[in-house]
Amino acid sequence: MSAVAILRRPGVRLAGRTLLIAPVLLVVTMFAFALSLLVPGDPAHAILGDAATPESVAAVRAELGLNQPVPERYVHWLGDVLSGDLGRSLFGGTPVLDSITARLPVTISLVGAAILLTIVVAVPLGMLAGYKKSRTADRIASLLVSVGQALPPFWVGLVLVAVVALGAGLLPPYGYVPASQGLGPYLQHLVLPALALAIPGTCELFLQTRTAAVEVFSEDYVRTARAAGLSTWSILTKWGAKNAMVPVVTVCGLQLDRLIGVAALVEAVFGMQGIGSLAVTAALNSDIPTIQGVVLVVGGFVLVVNLCVDLSYTYFNPRLRS
Amino acid sequence: MTAVAVLPAGRTHNWSRFSGVILLGAIVALLLVAPAFAPYPPNQTALGPSLQGPSWSHLFGIDEVGRDLFSRTLSGVRTSLAAASLAVGVALVIGVPLGVLSGYLRGFADGLITRAVGVLQTMPGLILAMAIVGAMGRSLVNAMIAIGIVFVPRIYRVVRAGAMATSTQTYVEAARSMGSPRWRIMAGHVLPGILPAVLVQASVTMAVAVLSEASLSFVGLGVQPPSASLGTLIAESDDYLGRASHLAILPGVAMVFVVLLFTAFATQLRRLLEGER
Numbered sequence: 001m002s003a004v005a006i007l008r009r010p011g012v013r014l015a016g017r018t019l020l021i022a023p024v025l026l027v028v029t030m031f032a033f034a035l036s037l038l039v040p041g042d043p044a045h046a047i048l049g050d051a052a053t054p055e056s057v058a059a060v061r062a063e064l065g066l067n068q069p070v071p072e073r074y075v076h077w078l079g080d081v082l083s084g085d086l087g088r089s090l091f092g093g094t095p096v097l098d099s100i101t102a103r104l105p106v107t108i109s110l111v112g113a114a115i116l117l118t119i120v121v122a123v124p125l126g127m128l129a130g131y132k133k134s135r136t137a138d139r140i141a142s143l144l145v146s147v148g149q150a151l152p153p154f155w156v157g158l159v160l161v162a163v164v165a166l167g168a169g170l171l172p173p174y175g176y177v178p179a180s181q182g183l184g185p186y187l188q189h190l191v192l193p194a195l196a197l198a199i200p201g202t203c204e205l206f207l208q209t210r211t212a213a214v215e216v217f218s219e220d221y222v223r224t225a226r227a228a229g230l231s232t233w234s235i236l237t238k239w240g241a242k243n244a245m246v247p248v249v250t251v252c253g254l255q256l257d258r259l260i261g262v263a264a265l266v267e268a269v270f271g272m273q274g275i276g277s278l279a280v281t282a283a284l285n286s287d288i289p290t291i292q293g294v295v296l297v298v299g300g301f302v303l304v305v306n307l308c309v310d311l312s313y314t315y316f317n318p319r320l321r322s
Numbered sequence: 323m324t325a326v327a328v329l330p331a332g333r334t335h336n337w338s339r340f341s342g343v344i345l346l347g348a349i350v351a352l353l354l355v356a357p358a359f360a361p362y363p364p365n366q367t368a369l370g371p372s373l374q375g376p377s378w379s380h381l382f383g384i385d386e387v388g389r390d391l392f393s394r395t396l397s398g399v400r401t402s403l404a405a406a407s408l409a410v411g412v413a414l415v416i417g418v419p420l421g422v423l424s425g426y427l428r429g430f431a432d433g434l435i436t437r438a439v440g441v442l443q444t445m446p447g448l449i450l451a452m453a454i455v456g457a458m459g460r461s462l463v464n465a466m467i468a469i470g471i472v473f474v475p476r477i478y479r480v481v482r483a484g485a486m487a488t489s490t491q492t493y494v495e496a497a498r499s500m501g502s503p504r505w506r507i508m509a510g511h512v513l514p515g516i517l518p519a520v521l522v523q524a525s526v527t528m529a530v531a532v533l534s535e536a537s538l539s540f541v542g543l544g545v546q547p548p549s550a551s552l553g554t555l556i557a558e559s560d561d562y563l564g565r566a567s568h569l570a571i572l573p574g575v576a577m578v579f580v581v582l583l584f585t586a587f588a589t590q591l592r593r594l595l596e597g598e599r
Contacts, residue, residue: 027441038457150581152533154540155556155574162567173563261448268541269560279449280541283456291456298449306444 017310021303028299029081032292033074039288042066047090081296087289089282096293099278106176106274109186110267111259113194114201115252121198122205123248127236129206130213141206148203154265157196161269164192174271193270197263201255205248212247219243245316253309257302342590349583350403357400360393365548375568382572386562391555391569395576398550402580405466405544405551406531410524412470413477418520420474421481422508426489436482439475447472448537455543462551465544469534473527480523484516491515518595522588529584536577552577 036043044060045052061067065076080087086096129141165173171192177185216222225235264276275294282290357364361381367389374384382391420439424432442450447469454468485508488494494511502510532552538544539553547554552573559569 024441024444027438028445031441031445032453035453035457038454040459146582146585147578150529150533150578150585152536152574152577154537155570155577158556158560158563158570159567159574162563162570166563167567257444257446261446261450262537264448264452265537265540276449279452280543283452283543284460284541286456286459288457291453294449295445295453299445302444302446 014311017307021307024303025300028303029078029296030074032295032299033077035292035295036288037070039286043288086293086296089290090287091285096290099290100275100293100297103274103278105178106272107260107263107267107276109176109179109190110193110197110272110274111256111263113190114197114259114263115256117194117198118201118205118255119248119252122202123209123241126206126209127213127241129210131217131232131236133214141210145203145207149200151199152265153196153199153262154269156199157193157266157269160192160196174269176270176272176274189270193266193272196269197259197266201251201259205251205255208247208251212243216243242316246313249309249312249316253305256305260298260302339594343587343594346583346587346590350587353396353399353580354403357393357397360390360396362390362393364394364397364550365389375566376572383566383568385558385569386566391572394550394555395552395573398552398555398573399576399580401545401549401551402532402535402553402577405462405535406528408463408466409469409473409531409534410527412467413473413527414520414524416471417474417477418481418513421478422485422512422516424478425482425485426504426508426512428486432482435478439478442472443475448534451534451538452541452543455538460543460546462539462545465538466535469531469538472534473531476527476530477520477523480519481516484519485512488512488515522592522595525584525588525591529581529588532577532580532584552580 042057042061043064044057044066047060048056065073068076084097086100088095089099129137161173164170172185172189173192175189177189179186222235260276263274264279266272267274267277268280275298278290279294281287282294361379374380376383380390380392382395385391385394420435424435451465451468451472454471455465458464458468489512494507494515497507497511535544535551536553536556539551540557542557545551545554547558555573556570556577559566559573562569
């Protein structure tokens with residue numbers, strides 16, 4: 001087997017792509033570390049407060065390793081991170097890794113539900129809009145979409161709480177219930193925040209799907225399928241959907257980046273103890289180790305998602321495999 | 323359309339091309355001076371009625387300590403606009419020089435800068451901004467610097483693409499052949515050529531910046547009370563959602579209006595500059 005053929009094997013390609021994210025991840029760790037250098041003033045003073053004496057400050061500085069040069073501190077810190085030690089919160093002293101893993105299910109549920117909602121609503125509607133071209137419907141849709149994209153999820157969340165939860169009393173206004181305590185309450189608590197989070201992304205995905213669908217439906221193979229007497233339904237699902245998936249997956253990947261950030265605010269509105277609200281609290285308290293932990297976990301997660309999006313292209317469109 | 327098409331490119335035609343940009347620009351200018359004409363001082367509390375809905379004397383109603391919400395929203399819009407301008411300014415100051423350098427010089431510098439900006443782009447913007455504010459200490463200026471840094475890739479990409487296209491133009495080549503120093507070609511020939519595109523992108527970014535300011539101020543990382551910004555107004559309403567939901571809804575509508583205003587402005591500007599319509 002030639003070298004080129006080996007390089008083209010799926011497993012090798014996967015490994016190559018995975019290796020490529022390593023340098024980016026390294027830069028993310030540098031950024032996370034650099035955050036501690038942005039803090040104004042002496043961290044030792046901040047920890048000791050009014051009780052600071054020159055001797056105690058010197059002792060704390062030595063304990064924190066602040067007298068070492070910056071690159072040395074970075075390498076030391078990176079070593080800790082790689083061995084799974086993200087440090088302890090400056091407030092309460094909980095290990096950062098523990099508070100992140102405890103909150104991960106909340107954010108994953110919220111973002112997952114929002115993505116699911118986005119896809120379930122936007123993809124069929126976008127395919128339909130791309131298949132049946134109607135000027136009036138297009139105009140109404142594009143108006144709704146531009147308004148929808150401007151709606152900030154945290155505000156939509158507040159309005160939903162005011163109208164649906166507090167006004168009509170249909171759903172709980174805040175909180176999160178783990179799925180282990182019953183699927184019903186779990187879903188009931190997720191509906192409103194996921195809805196608020198999903199609206200701008202749904203609008204964006206709808207537009208992308210429609211554009212992709214218009215393109216796909218004008219392709220020769222779709223015309224051939226239609227000429228061969230295949231039903232509209234099977235054209236839509238079999239040829240249309242799979243080929244229109246490439247831009248859809250791209251947008252979903254991009255959405256995920258954005259959703260994780262915006263989820264922080266939605267979690268704050270709905271009083272959900274997720275990664276985002278952890279980031280908010282940490283930022284409000286200047287709790288640097290926790291902030292660094294969140295940046296590392298979120299950054300790593302986004303890189304992995306982008307990798308998956310990249311790899312999925314070749315599944316949905318085999319022409320990209322060459 | 324047919325009637326217009328027959329007309330020579332006269333004044334009416336030009337006017338109609340400019341009208342959208344002028345109209346929307348005028349609305350933005352109005353929003354900036356509006357607080358001076360507000361019916362009440364924005365921070366003036368009053369004993370007596372509180373948490374009342376909209377009425378003729380108080381268009382947006384009254385908040386929990388008797389302040390007029392309409393006046394507060396006007397002042398909040400201006401604060402948000404000023405904050406968003408600061409963020410976009412930071413993004414321009416960093417993004418434009420980097421983009422011109424990258425796009426004109428190409429090669430190693432380009433590769434390095436593009437990679438670095440790419441990493442910045444992989445992080446969710448709000449988390450990144452929150453991290454930077456958390457490290458630098460919370461204040462409106464720090465929040466806007468953080469958002470500005472997050473927006474650098476948006477400006478950088480447009481400038482870099484523009485600079486690459488412009489640097490192959492004949493007039494740039496002429497300047498190069500006459501031996502102009504590189505910095506002068508970049509500042510005097512490449513940069514002016516891409517300004518229109520930068521203007522459009524800055525306008526789009528303003529819309530996102532207004533949302534980002536509101537987001538950070540909403541969780542207490544931006545504007546600090548009692549100053550009103552769109553974000554703090556909505557945050558203050560949180561406690562009275564059940565009794566006075568207009569306190570959350572009306573400033574939010576104002577925010578969506580401002581965002582759409584900048585999006586529309588950018589669209590009009592792009593059409594004008596591309597000579598469409």
